[in-house]
Structures are given as structure tokens and as C-alpha cells.
Amino acid sequence: MSKIIDKMEDPRETLDYSYEKQLELLQNVKRGVAEVATSKKRLQLQRAKLLQNSEKLDGQARDAIRADREDLARLALERKSAITSQITGLDQEIAGLEKEQEKLVAAEKRLSTKVEVFRTRKETIKAQYSAAEAQVRISESVSGISEEMADVGLAIERAENKTEDMKARSAALDELIEQGTLTDFTGGPDEIERELAAIGAESSIESELSRIKAEEGK
């Protein structure tokens, strides 16, 4: 930055140029914050859809028990169990994005204040312009605000990378919700983990089945 300043003949031009750049960057930051908020909304919408599906499956299991079709009820509860674990996963992601969003909003606010301070300082320096003194003040102000810009820019970049990943997951989820089926597409768990999860799901399905049976007097 100091090289740019040295090349400029009039420090007042440097100040104005720098301020314009800051406003542009601030706009980018605002867009980044909005993008994270949109991603969160999207996940919340998917959560609501999954919840609806889960309630529907619960109703189907109940209908199946009434019709003495335990096999169908079991199938519905298996699907419900898969949906429940998807909802838990989404809850964690929504909470993560919520935190990210709060941090970004705070960073944006901090940056806006600093840009405003820079604007005021710029006007003061321009008014009291005396070349040598102004150069020193400009260097200090510009490097201070540049660092802040870089910091907030990086925070936005990190948040965007995280939401990119979620967007891909989110698109896959949308498709599965539309198809009405859900399978574990997240990958990850090995054979043993899958077996253990299946045992856990099985026992929760059994207890839910008994509960529904008892409620329906079967």
C-alpha cells in the first residue's frame, strides 16, 4: 500500500481512491453475509419438509397397524428413523451457520464503523492538508483499515466455503425429499458403524412399533 501512496502525487487523491475501494469491498462483505443467511434459510426449509415427511410416515405406520399390516408399519418406521437422523444432522448444520452468521454480522458492523471513521479522518486530513504530515497519517489510516478489510474478507471467504459444501448436500437432500425416499448419502461410516446404527435404529423402531400397537389397542 505504501508503494501506491508514494507514487501518488497528491495524498488527497490516495485517500479518496482508498475510500472508494473500501465501499466496494463493504458491498462484497454485505453480499457474503446475505449468502450465509440464505443458506441457513434453505436448510431450515428442508428441515420443515423432512419433519412433514416424518409425521406422514408416522401416520402411515399407525394406519398399517390398524389394518394389521405390521410389515408395512415397520417399513414406514424404518424410513422415519432415517429421516429423524437427517433432521438431527440438519439441526447441527443450522446451528453452525447461525453462529457463523452472528460472527459475520458483528464483523460487518465493525468494518462499517471503521470505514466511516476513515471517511471522517480523510476529510479532516484533506482540510488540514500539509504534505509531509498528511503522508504519515494516511499511511497509518490506510494500513489499519486494509488489515480490517483483509480480516473480514477472509471470514466471509471461509463462511462461503463452508456454505458451498452445504449447498451440495442441500441439493442432494432436495432431490431425495422430492423422491420421497431418503438414503444415507453422506458416506463416512464404516461397516461396523453402519451395523451398530442399524441395531440402534432397529431397537427404536421396535419400541415405537409396540407403542403404536398399544395406542391402537392391537
Place this chain on the structure above:
Amino acid sequence: MIIRIIGDGQYHVDSALVDSLNVIDNKIVEFVQNGDEQEYQANLAALIDTIKQHGQVVDDRELIESDIIVPPADMTLNEAREVFSGTGIFEG
């Protein structure tokens, strides 16, 4: 001394605290070299907590350059390999 925690703003930190921060910093360098992810993350969190607890938030209306820049708490071990090498982020 002014320390910036990336994504978290700047803090005024008393020079007396720098020695203890340097101890944690050296540990982080070691854990990053050994690839010990758990210890690396615990110590990075400790470094950030110490700065936040003992430092004073720099007013939003101040425009100053930081003496030291500390990475964010969610920085992965791989990303950290570039930052925490040699003497770390604190000298010595």
C-alpha cells in the same frame, strides 16, 4: 501490543502476557509438526481464550495495524502447517 484474532477483531494485550502466549505458541508449533490434531486444536483454543480473557477489545473507531495476527479457532491442521512453523507467530 495489538493482536488480531482473525474473524474476531483486535485486542490490546499487555506485554507481560506475551511470555505465556509464547509458551502456548511454541507448543502449537510442536503439535503441528507432530501432526497431533487434538492437542493442536486444544492449544489454539487456549491461545485465543487467553488473549480474549486478558486483552481489551480495540475500539471500532481505531484504525491501527496489529503487531501479531492469530489464526481463527477453526483453522485445520493442514492450514496451520504454513502458519505455525519455525518460531510460531510469537518471536522466541
